[in-house]
Amino acid sequence: MKQYHEALKQVLSDGVQTTDRTGTGTIAFFGMQCRYPLAEGFPLVTTKKLHLRSIIHELLWFLSGDTNIRYLKENGVSIWDEWADEAGDLGPVYGKQWRRFPALEPTDQTDGDIALFRAREIDQISDLVEMIRTSPDSRRLIVSAWNPGDVPEMALPPCHTLWQVRILGGKLHLQLYQRSADMFLGVPFNIASYALLAHMLAHVTGYEVGDFVHSIGDAHIYSNHFEQVQTQLARTPKPLPQLRITRDVSSIFDFQFDDFKVIGYDPDPAIRAPVAV
Numbered sequence: 001m002k003q004y005h006e007a008l009k010q011v012l013s014d015g016v017q018t019t020d021r022t023g024t025g026t027i028a029f030f031g032m033q034c035r036y037p038l039a040e041g042f043p044l045v046t047t048k049k050l051h052l053r054s055i056i057h058e059l060l061w062f063l064s065g066d067t068n069i070r071y072l073k074e075n076g077v078s079i080w081d082e083w084a085d086e087a088g089d090l091g092p093v094y095g096k097q098w099r100r101f102p103a104l105e106p107t108d109q110t111d112g113d114i115a116l117f118r119a120r121e122i123d124q125i126s127d128l129v130e131m132i133r134t135s136p137d138s139r140r141l142i143v144s145a146w147n148p149g150d151v152p153e154m155a156l157p158p159c160h161t162l163w164q165v166r167i168l169g170g171k172l173h174l175q176l177y178q179r180s181a182d183m184f185l186g187v188p189f190n191i192a193s194y195a196l197l198a199h200m201l202a203h204v205t206g207y208e209v210g211d212f213v214h215s216i217g218d219a220h221i222y223s224n225h226f227e228q229v230q231t232q233l234a235r236t237p238k239p240l241p242q243l244r245i246t247r248d249v250s251s252i253f254d255f256q257f258d259d260f261k262v263i264g265y266d267p268d269p270a271i272r273a274p275v276a277v
């Protein structure tokens, strides 16, 4: 995970102090890209202990189309608690947009001089897997969580905004555009989550895993994470663990928590930090 350490160092050295929505204050650097060749190992940060459990459950929850934190809570995952309402709802966030992106289809009917449209929902994940199978040379393999019409209804507008898959040389590559990145708390989760997604997609479509490319808009370190970042940067990254999918799964929606094993993860101790809400 040298790339992640380099990214933290770049924010510290080239970033600019700024205010932000949460009132915490950050050092921010705009526009960066890191590449993680997934064949070299699973990109799980080793210089602090990460809960892969939370990461796996969160991804399965996105893929199921759920936007209520009930499933996460039942599985001991608390990372979304601060943003949910009393009923546990987050509004039309990732799960909704990935699986049921709202769209309007024109009809040839009218009501007086008003044109009538039919409401439909686009399952971007099913469509993506289908497109990988039928047009593997496509440059249009895109999933968007950013839906301007729904943003006002969301507890938090999507940070991981849009991602693209590309099949090249028998390998499945995945690039994420993340508009806003909490480099200390969120980013280690985001890297592992999208690397896991690339493994899952490669598994169900029969490709080798290629690179995970992480493109970031606003890369920031919160002012109450500076000490933690120094502690982490003083540690030396260890060899990466390996991810094994232990069952032959044919649908992207059939994965279960127990299908994933991480071998050889030997992290340094966890580093606690407050999350900016």
Ligand SMILES: Nc1nc(=O)c2c([nH]1)NC[C@@H]1CN(c3ccc(C(=O)N[C@@H](CCC(=O)O)C(=O)O)cc3)CN21
Pocket: 050, 051, 054, 078, 079, 080, 083, 156, 182, 185, 186, 187, 189, 270, 271, 272, 273, 275, 276, 277
């Ligand atoms: N400011 C901020 N940063 C984020 O990373 C973030 C948000 N807000 N809002 C929505 C989600 C929630 N995410 C979170 C929230 C908390 C942790 C966190 O506290 N991580 C701890 C412990 C995690 C655990 O319980 O497993 C860590 O040490 O990594 C991580 C990601 C990522 N996102």
Ligand SMILES: O=c1ccn([C@H]2C[C@H](O)[C@@H](COP(=O)(O)O)O2)c(=O)[nH]1
Pocket: 021, 022, 156, 157, 159, 160, 180, 181, 182, 183, 185, 186, 187, 190, 276
């Ligand atoms: O997956 C995630 C989700 C959220 N974040 C961080 C990035 C920012 O620190 C906040 C969101 O605040 P905005 O004002 O909406 O940008 O959450 C993350 O890093 N990863």
